[in-house]
Amino acid sequence: MPTAPRSLPSWGWTVAKPQAAIIGAGESRIGRVPGVGALALMLEATDKALASAGLEMAAIDGIITVPVRSDTLSVSASLIARSFALEPRFINTIDLTGASGAAMVDQAAQAIAAGHCETVLCVAGQPLLSGMSRDGAVASMANSAAHPEAEVPYGPPVPALYALFAARHMHEFGTTREQLAAVAVQMRRHAGLNDNAHFQQPITVADVLASKPIATPFTLLDCAPVSDGAAAMIVVSAERARQIKRKAAYLHGAGYGIGHGYLSDALDLMHTGARRSGAAAFAASGMRPSDMDFASLYDCFTITLLLELEELGLCPRGEAGRFVEDGHIDREGSLPTNPNGGLLSGGHPGYPAGLLPVVEAARQIMGEAGARQLPRTDRAVVHGNGGVVAMHCTLVLGSENV
Amino acid sequence: MSDHRTVRCCAACGAVQSYPRPLCTACRGRAFEDRALPMRGEVYSLTVVQRAPSPAFMPPYTIALVRGPSGGLLMMQLHDFARPPVIGDAVSIEAAEGGLVGRPG
Numbered sequence: 234m235p236t237a238p239r240s241l242p243s244w245g246w247t248v249a250k251p252q253a254a255i256i257g258a259g260e261s262r263i264g265r266v267p268g269v270g271a272l273a274l275m276l277e278a279t280d281k282a283l284a285s286a287g288l289e290m291a292a293i294d295g296i297i298t299v300p301v302r303s304d305t306l307s308v309s310a311s312l313i314a315r316s317f318a319l320e321p322r323f324i325n326t327i328d329l330t331g332a333s334g335a336a337m338v339d340q341a342a343q344a345i346a347a348g349h350c351e352t353v354l355c356v357a358g359q360p361l362l363s364g365m366s367r368d369g370a371v372a373s374m375a376n377s378a379a380h381p382e383a384e385v386p387y388g389p390p391v392p393a394l395y396a397l398f399a400a401r402h403m404h405e406f407g408t409t410r411e412q413l414a415a416v417a418v419q420m421r422r423h424a425g426l427n428d429n430a431h432f433q434q435p436i437t438v439a440d441v442l443a444s445k446p447i448a449t450p451f452t453l454l455d456c457a458p459v460s461d462g463a464a465a466m467i468v469v470s471a472e473r474a475r476q477i478k479r480k481a482a483y484l485h486g487a488g489y490g491i492g493h494g495y496l497s498d499a500l501d502l503m504h505t506g507a508r509r510s511g512a513a514a515f516a517a518s519g520m521r522p523s524d525m526d527f528a529s530l531y532d533c534f535t536i537t538l539l540l541e542l543e544e545l546g547l548c549p550r551g552e553a554g555r556f557v558e559d560g561h562i563d564r565e566g567s568l569p570t571n572p573n574g575g576l577l578s579g580g581h582p583g584y585p586a587g588l589l590p591v592v593e594a595a596r597q598i599m600g601e602a603g604a605r606q607l608p609r610t611d612r613a614v615v616h617g618n619g620g621v622v623a624m625h626c627t628l629v630l631g632s633e634n635v
Numbered sequence: 636m637s638d639h640r641t642v643r644c645c646a647a648c649g650a651v652q653s654y655p656r657p658l659c660t661a662c663r664g665r666a667f668e669d670r671a672l673p674m675r676g677e678v679y680s681l682t683v684v685q686r687a688p689s690p691a692f693m694p695p696y697t698i699a700l701v702r703g704p705s706g707g708l709l710m711m712q713l714h715d716f717a718r719p720p721v722i723g724d725a726v727s728i729e730a731a732e733g734g735l736v737g738r739p740g
Contacts (some may be wrong), residue, residue, distance in 0.1 A: 372688055372689050380653070380710075382734075383709070388692035389732065391711070395701055396682035429715050447685055448685060495653070495712065496708070498708075500660065500661060
């Protein structure tokens with residue numbers, strides 16, 4: 234723990250002691266999980282998070298979720314509360330799409346600090362794969378990510394919107410097609426140690442290039458799969474975390490940022506809101522990008538991970554392609570990233586996907602990552618990306634040793 | 636959606652506004668004017684879509700973000716290029732059925 238408050242004159246931020254911590258984290262089965270509804274998937278993840286925390290369901294007095302429309306239900310915090318037979322003192326629904334998972338932890342910390350509640354369940358999940366056809370999922374995501382009048386009429390599926398970032402990155406920085414593919418290959422290599430990953434079979438750069446064309450420069454393996462799945466976390470005050478559990482993931486800093494709403498209101502796709510969210514999270518934590526033992530980043534497409542590495546200051550601007558190609562993000566590299574295989578291989582259940590990088594970081598810090606446990610996990614940067622690189626939330630998490 | 640015959644631009648800085656918004660995203664100006672098409676632009680980024688989001692679209696087709704003459708981005712398909720268009724190509728932004736289209740400029 235830092236002996237806080239310390240001030241960092243160069244940034245002008247006050248670094249405070251962590252006020253909250255994740256003491257439990259879990260995921261449901263992820264991938265193709267037929268016949269299991271959204272609430273049942275969420276219960277599966279919640280049971281695992283509670284077991285990880287060493288708490289009973291009745292201890293939960295706060296709930297934060299994300300908007301999910303699945304099965305025939307719009308799943309709200311109140312519906313989760315009633316389905317889990319809880320009477321929470323605090324409820325909230327965060328609508329930052331893929332950035333919601335990281336934001337949940339920060340907002341749980343604030344609710345606890347305000348005295349609204351003591352034990353917050355952050356949970357989301359949906360059967361995105363089995364609950365609707367894959368074509369239905371592709372169509373519904375396209376209509377939510379693009380502006381109905383200024384973009385949708387031209388026919389951009391979500392991968393095409395991200396492909397516009399990839400094409401521009403290749404143009405400005407000389408990033409190569411093979412470097413994008415290397416991200417997918419790396420994530421699959423990590424997924425080999427994660428039995429709950431949607432896809433585990435190793436792939437090569439040649440496999441990525443030969444996979445089904447989607448939107449240049451992307452082929453199928455540049456895109457995270459559509460998956461069923463849920464994730465859950467239990468957040469308590471830092472003081473309670475030390476009483477309840479020896480190993481917890483303490484929240485040292487959080488930051489938010491936006492770059493645009495829709496792509497066509499952006500001024501420059503290569504300057505995203507992740508730069509601001511990362512700078513704010515690091516400043517609040519009193520730590521630097523170079524202090525991180527590992528990273529857990531939102532990788533819905535290969536380009537997303539490259540952009541985040543650069544915008545969070547984890548590698549120089551324009552050099553993320555080479556950084557990945559050179560093996561830095563491998564579990565044996567200088568900055569192990571997404572040791573669970575990320576969303577690209579681990580699976581992507583839609584809006585709830587934003588919880589998965591946070592859950593993985595927490596499990597690594599708590600020493601609960603099983604076969605894929607990294608040796609050094611005291612300091613982690615976690616990032617969520619919502620919309621089409623639009624909304625961002627970054628967390629700096631740390632162990633009790635920080 | 637009806638055809639565009641004009642594009643909304645910021646009266647102060649001239650940036651194109653892809654969809655109506657109360658403040659100019661580039662300069663925070665609040666006054667706008669509709670400028671006639673065709674208008675010159677430049678390809679900022681592009682992708683060739685090979686898997687369409689719905690049966691209403693027939694791949695392959697090229698979607699681009701095109702930068703307006705005084706800044707701002709517009710999304711459109713590119714048509715009638717003799718060779719595959721690339722980032723930096725000059726574009727004539729024109730009215731088309733359903734919105735805008737970019738042709739060689």
